[in-house]
Amino acid sequence: MERRRHHRVQLALPIRLRWPGPFGQVVEVREILNVSRGGALVESNHAHAPGASLWVAFPFDRAFPNSSELPARVVWMAPDEGETRVAIEFGATRSLAAAAGNGPRAGNEHRSSPRRGLSIPVRVRLSDLPWHEDAMTLDISVDGLSFLSTRLYEPGNRVYVSLMNRPFPSPWAAEPEVLALVTRVEPLADSNQVAIGLCRLS
Numbered sequence: 656m657e658r659r660r661h662h663r664v665q666l667a668l669p670i671r672l673r674w675p676g677p678f679g680q681v682v683e684v685r686e687i688l689n690v691s692r693g694g695a696l697v698e699s700n701h702a703h704a705p706g707a708s709l710w711v712a713f714p715f716d717r718a719f720p721n722s723s724e725l726p727a728r729v730v731w732m733a734p735d736e737g738e739t740r741v742a743i744e745f746g747a748t749r750s751l752a753a754a755a756g757n758g759p760r761a762g763n764e765h766r767s768s769p770r771r772g773l774s775i776p777v778r779v780r781l782s783d784l785p786w787h788e789d790a791m792t793l794d795i796s797v798d799g800l801s802f803l804s805t806r807l808y809e810p811g812n813r814v815y816v817s818l819m820n821r822p823f824p825s826p827w828a829a830e831p832e833v834l835a836l837v838t839r840v841e842p843l844a845d846s847n848q849v850a851i852g853l854c855r856l857s
Contacts, residue, residue: 664689664690664691665688665689666687666689666690667686667687668686668687668690668713668714669684669685669686669687669713669714669715669716669717670684670685670686670687670695670697670711670712670713670714670715671683671684671711671712671713671715671722671724672684672685672697672699672709672710672711673709673710673711673712673724673776673791674701674703674707674709675708675709675789675790675791675803675805675848679788679789680776680789680791681701683699683700683701684715684717685697685698685699687713688740690713693744693745693746694727694730694742694743694744694745695711695713695742695743695745696740696741696742696743697740697741697743698735698738698739698740698741699738699739699740699741700738700739701739702732702734702739703729703732703739703741704729704732705729705730705731705732706728706729707728707729708726708727708728708803708848709726709727709728709729709743710724710725710726710727710774710791711724711725711727711743711745712724712725713725713745723774724774724775724791725745725746725774726745726746726774726791726793727743727744727745727746728743728744729741729742729743730742730743730744769796770794770795770796770799770800770801771794771795771796772793772794773792773794773795774791774792774793775791775792775795775818775819776789776790776791776818776819777789777790777791777792777800777802777816777817777818777819778790778816778817778819779802779804779814779815779816779817779851779853780814780815781808781812781813781814781815782812782813782814782815782834787815787817788804788805788806789819790802790803790804791803793850795825795827797825797826797855798826798854798855799835799838799852799853799854799855800816800827800835800852800853801839801850801851801852801853802850802851802853803843803848803849803850803851804848804849804850804851805847805848805849808837808840808849808851809837809840810837810838810839810840811836811837812836812837813834813835813836813837813856814834814835814836814837814853815832815833815834815835816832816833816834816835816853816855817831817832817833826855827855830857833855833856833857834855834856834857835853835854835855835856836853836854836856837851837852837853838852838853838854839851839852840852
């Protein structure tokens, strides 16, 4: 039974896929097989389970490598002659940022500035460890941000945050690393990822 909400069109346009991986992010540039307003079908070198999160830049132009990215998720996948066909839904992780707010918190954290849904690469490390993880933000404001992670954090942890490429002027981009406090940890249903909320300290 056809369940698509939007008609698919066959177009050969480049798309950049950014997948979270165990040792950092995996980036690949592919051509779409078909696309609609709500999603696309692509081939990938990597197999991902339905529900897996990723970020896409579409249409992607190599002349502008810092193009804005959209959150997305895998709807289904199927092997195809050595590669994997992956159907993705655009904008699927936006709801994660909107839903954040019910998990464990440090103290009585209240947002003092509105957050804007924005997906940009970010590096995060615990303040007492040298190893960082590459992640993607869900939203960001002057005083806080949230991101998806596969690592274990707890409310009250202090972390250092670095915006990769520093895409716009903000307090988060003023220094190579900004000290922040973990205020919220949101487990995600049917996923090994968690949404982490941070409040800027410096």
